[in-house]
Amino acid sequence: MFDLSERIFDAEFLKKLDTIVINVRMMMNTGSGGNRKSRSKGSSVEFSDFREYSLGDDFRRIDWNAYGRFDRLFVKLFMEEREAMVNIFIDSSRSMYFGEPKKSLSALKLSGTLAYLALNNLDRVCLNSLAGTLVRQSSVLSGRGMFRHCVDFLEDMQFGGITDLNSCIKKKEFKGSGVSIVFSDFFTPGGIEDAVKYLLYKKQDVILIHVLSPEELNPEIEGQIRLLDSETGEARDISVTPAMLLQYDKELNLFMNKIREFCSRMGAAYIQVSSEEPIEKIVLEEFTKAGIIGV
Amino acid sequence: MTLFSPWALWFLSFMPLVVFMYILKQKFEERQISSIYLWQQVLKDIEVNTPWQKLKKNLLLFLQLISILFLVFALSDPYLYTGGGMHSNLVIVIDNTGSMNARYENGTRLAKAKQLAEEMINRSGTKANITLLTVGRSPGVEIGKTTDKGEAISKLRDINPGNFSGNINDSVSLVRAMIKQYEGGDSYKAVFYTDSPVDTEDLNAEVVSLASELVNVSLDYISYSDENGRLTVLVRASNRSNTSLGREISLYGNDKVLDIKNVEIPAGETISVYFEEISADASYIWAELTEKDDLVEDNQVYCILDSAKPKKALLVSVGNVFIEKALSNIEGLELYKTNPDEDSYEGYDLYIFDSAGISQLPESGSVMLINPSPGNGIVEAGAELEGGIADIAAHPLTKYMEDASFAVSKFRKMEVPFWADVLITLDENAAVISGEHRGRKTAVIGFDLHDSDFALTTEYPIFMYNLAAYLVGIDLKGKTTYVCGDAIDLNPNPEAAEVVVKTPEGIGYKLELTYPMLPFDNTGQYGVYELTQRIGETEVVSSFAVNFPAETESASGKPDEVVAQEATEAGNTPGGTRLQELFLGLLLMAAAIEWVVYIRGY
Numbered sequence: 082m083f084d085l086s087e088r089i090f091d092a093e094f095l096k097k098l099d100t101i102v103i104n105v106r107m108m109m110n111t112g113s114g115g116n117r118k119s120r121s122k123g124s125s126v127e128f129s130d131f132r133e134y135s136l137g138d139d140f141r142r143i144d145w146n147a148y149g150r151f152d153r154l155f156v157k158l159f160m161e162e163r164e165a166m167v168n169i170f171i172d173s174s175r176s177m178y179f180g181e182p183k184k185s186l187s188a189l190k191l192s193g194t195l196a197y198l199a200l201n202n203l204d205r206v207c208l209n210s211l212a213g214t215l216v217r218q219s220s221v222l223s224g225r226g227m228f229r230h231c232v233d234f235l236e237d238m239q240f241g242g243i244t245d246l247n248s249c250i251k252k253k254e255f256k257g258s259g260v261s262i263v264f265s266d267f268f269t270p271g272g273i274e275d276a277v278k279y280l281l282y283k284k285q286d287v288i289l290i291h292v293l294s295p296e297e298l299n300p301e302i303e304g305q306i307r308l309l310d311s312e313t314g315e316a317r318d319i320s321v322t323p324a325m326l327l328q329y330d331k332e333l334n335l336f337m338n339k340i341r342e343f344c345s346r347m348g349a350a351y352i353q354v355s356s357e358e359p360i361e362k363i364v365l366e367e368f369t370k371a372g373i374i375g376v
Numbered sequence: 377m378t379l380f381s382p383w384a385l386w387f388l389s390f391m392p393l394v395v396f397m398y399i400l401k402q403k404f405e406e407r408q409i410s411s412i413y414l415w416q417q418v419l420k421d422i423e424v425n426t427p428w429q430k431l432k433k434n435l436l437l438f439l440q441l442i443s444i445l446f447l448v449f450a451l452s453d454p455y456l457y458t459g460g461g462m463h464s465n466l467v468i469v470i471d472n473t474g475s476m477n478a479r480y481e482n483g484t485r486l487a488k489a490k491q492l493a494e495e496m497i498n499r500s501g502t503k504a505n506i507t508l509l510t511v512g513r514s515p516g517v518e519i520g521k522t523t524d525k526g527e528a529i530s531k532l533r534d535i536n537p538g539n540f541s542g543n544i545n546d547s548v549s550l551v552r553a554m555i556k557q558y559e560g561g562d563s564y565k566a567v568f569y570t571d572s573p574v575d576t577e578d579l580n581a582e583v584v585s586l587a588s589e590l591v592n593v594s595l596d597y598i599s600y601s602d603e604n605g606r607l608t609v610l611v612r613a614s615n616r617s618n619t620s621l622g623r624e625i626s627l628y629g630n631d632k633v634l635d636i637k638n639v640e641i642p643a644g645e646t647i648s649v650y651f652e653e654i655s656a657d658a659s660y661i662w663a664e665l666t667e668k669d670d671l672v673e674d675n676q677v678y679c680i681l682d683s684a685k686p687k688k689a690l691l692v693s694v695g696n697v698f699i700e701k702a703l704s705n706i707e708g709l710e711l712y713k714t715n716p717d718e719d720s721y722e723g724y725d726l727y728i729f730d731s732a733g734i735s736q737l738p739e740s741g742s743v744m745l746i747n748p749s750p751g752n753g754i755v756e757a758g759a760e761l762e763g764g765i766a767d768i769a770a771h772p773l774t775k776y777m778e779d780a781s782f783a784v785s786k787f788r789k790m791e792v793p794f795w796a797d798v799l800i801t802l803d804e805n806a807a808v809i810s811g812e813h814r815g816r817k818t819a820v821i822g823f824d825l826h827d828s829d830f831a832l833t834t835e836y837p838i839f840m841y842n843l844a845a846y847l848v849g850i851d852l853k854g855k856t857t858y859v860c861g862d863a864i865d866l867n868p869n870p871e872a873a874e875v876v877v878k879t880p881e882g883i884g885y886k887l888e889l890t891y892p893m894l895p896f897d898n899t900g901q902y903g904v905y906e907l908t909q910r911i912g913e914t915e916v917v918s919s920f921a922v923n924f925p926a927e928t929e930s931a932s933g934k935p936d937e938v939v940a941q942e943a944t945e946a947g948n949t950p951g952g953t954r955l956q957e958l959f960l961g962l963l964l965m966a967a968a969i970e971w972v973v974y975i976r977g978y
Binding site for chain 2: 175176177179180184266268294296297300302304305306307308309310311312313315317318319325328329332333335336
């Protein structure tokens with residue numbers, strides 16, 4: 082297997098990562114003081130925002146000035162500083178162990194990177210391996226010193242079989258809000274909509290990282306080909322023509338756009354990366370562009 | 377349809393082989409991918425599960441099979457029967473007389489004939505023997521019994537228009553003779569492309585009529601009379617059309633316009649146009665129609681102006697048919713006869729005394745004595761001697777007589793005067809002499825022509841001509857007007873060392889001075905020809921005119937005179953078209969499409 086610490090966490094890269102903060106949209110409900118401003122509107126003194134009064138809200142939070150002005154009831158929201166809970170889900174199906182470079186490698190490296198950033202930010206991290214219909218999770222890790230455990234967990238991960246993302250993720254228990262990042266190629270029967278909805282229901286900031294290999298993004302095949310599915314073993318005979326490749330391209334774009342649009346509707350983030358892209362580029366450009374992290 | 381090379385069909389057996397190889401070739405390269413999830417979406421509408429369905433969709437295989445089919449058919453040399461008569465032997469006769477230069481559709485009759493003949497050749501069977509004849513002034517073989525269509529067509533295309541007068545019927549016997557050469561009684565067809573009526577007799581012949589109604593006026597004839605240096609010129613013009621036509625006739629002297637007249641000629645009529653008081657300061661005159669019509673070759677006519685008057689010769693004799701015949705045939709020499717009763721003779725250029733006594737020699741003019749009597753005043757004529765075989769002396773006047781051999785039974789012995797040359801001897805005695813006596817050219821034949829067989833030899837008329845030409849003193853003018861195709865006896869001066877004829881196109885022909893002199897027959901072009909004779913240091917130039925044979929050719933080609941005719945025998949098989957080239961073309965097209973499909977990967 083690979084050595085994460087040697088390939089990613091060189092001194093220079095770690096120095097850069099030190100200045101990156103994971104930006105999470107929702108504020109945490111509970112927690113004991115992380116290094117990051119939680120989006121969770123809590124009861125601290127720092128005023129954050131207004132929202133309309135709904136049944137069950139603490140009437141002490143009603144802003145009477147706003148009532149006097151608008152003749153409607155609004156409650157104040159306050160910023161609360163608390164640590165986030167970052168759950169990283171990695172699809173460990175057979176299809177992820179494919180590509181040149183392998184998608185699994187890319188997913189694990191990115192997971193390690195994000196885990197490091199979260200730990201460095203005094204956030205809690207939990208790594209989850211999705212295999213079959215089950216989720217195997219690590220213990221909740223906190224503090225920079227626990228990064229080694231992350232590495233061990235990631236290194237032990239095995240890729241094989243078929244993964245039903247929906248079933249796996251729905252089995253995850255959440256104690257509070259947080260950030261859920263899912264690494265997968267999303268070639269899963271049933272899609273991932275149920276999983277995303279579940280995560281959102283569990284008050285998670287959902288980030289989907291769609292990892293694809295160069296062979297999947299730009300297949301270079303021709304002639305008479307018998308395609309073998311690495312997960313199911315199913316075969317398909319095709320006669321590759323330029324027209325067919327064009328059609329594949331269309332289907333691929335359709336596939337990605339479908340997930341992208343769904344995420345956009347649900348308020349989840351979606352990033353598509355290629356396994357051949359350098360990790361630094363993905364983290365510093367793609368993740369930054371998506372607003373997952375800030376410099 | 378038939379196939380000339382049906383053995384090529386064996387190659388069709390390759391087709392199942394190609395199909396079989398294609399099926400075998402349907403090997404799929406296995407490739408493991410992460411997931412066929414996306415490919416399944418792509419393949420939703422595409423079903424390529426079984427070999428037969430794959431074949432059905434395989435455009436390349438289809439194109440290759442089509443290509444094999446085209447190739448096999450091309451190799452088998454298919455022939456599609458379209459009717460008309462395909463024969464083993466094809467004899468094509470092209471009328472190349474002057475009338476074939478007339479307008480026909482957008483070209484000429486000859487061009488149309490060549491085009492139709494070429495199509496006929498292309499339609500003929502692969503192994504057909506093709507013979508090509510043309511008829512100009514006489515029938516000629518352009519190419520005989522060839523199976524090479526390309527060569528036959530090349531010869532056909534090389535046929536140049538002619539201005540000759542000819543008769544297409546003259547070719548019928550030649551066609552018959554050519555057909556007899558073909559072996560085994562193979563079928564044949566003779567095709568005549570002409571604008572004249574043809575009697576094909578019993579030949580299996582087709583006559584393609586190229587006769588047509590023309591708008592044509594021809595200039596048929598030009599002549600003149602000289603009155604004290606002023607000419608009156610007659611030009612005869614004929615309207616060969618069905619409608620009355622107006623024309624402008626221009627008269628030229630050499631290159632200078634002398635006069636112009638406008639005339640109206642009724643349909644089918646001939647008129648005479650006179651040009652009067654014309655200055656005679658030219659070597660030839662010619663007339664031309666200004667308007668161009670359907671046959672332009674007959675729109676001009678030429679005539680040489682004779683600078684010399686004809687010479688007059690007086691034969692004083694009781695009757696000598698040998699002399700009369702020999703001299704009367706000389707152009708430019710007018711022969712008169714008289715009995716030897718006259719006391720004096722005047723007014724002639726040459727006096728011929730045949731066994732006649734001379735009371736008084738004429739004051740001027742040349743003299744020829746035949747069988748002189750004593751006291752003739754020119755030579756001393758002695759007693760009669762027994763004759764012998766004549767010896768011809770080398771002399772300009774005996775040119776072309778080297779092989780002459782004749783006998784004389786008796787002759788008069790002559791004293792050869794100092795002024796005379798001996799031309800012919802008999803037993804070393806002078807028998808014929810010539811020379812200049814007191815400024816008068818004189819010739820003496822010392823025997824009666826009836827006493828020898830000289831007049832029966834072929835050299836006799838030559839000798840008489842030479843003698844007459846010498847005695848009269850200048851070149852006797854021969855005939856000066858001919859028609860295209862005429863073989864002209866030029867009769868150059870015996871003393872000429874070189875004779876060159878220049879055509880109106882400027883081509884010079886150096887004539888071979890042989891005996892007998894071959895007629896000059898390069899008279900295909902109408903116009904004025906120049907004859908240049910180099911005699912010693914001087915050059916003597918004369919001209920003669922060659923005109924288009926309007927009398928025969930301008931009148932030819934009336935549609936109601938020519939009957940188109942189909943071949944009487946259909947032959948063994950009907951005619952048609954070779955399809956080999958078509959299939960080769962289709963094969964190339966299929967190969968091109970296959971290349972495009974392969975490159976684009978359809």
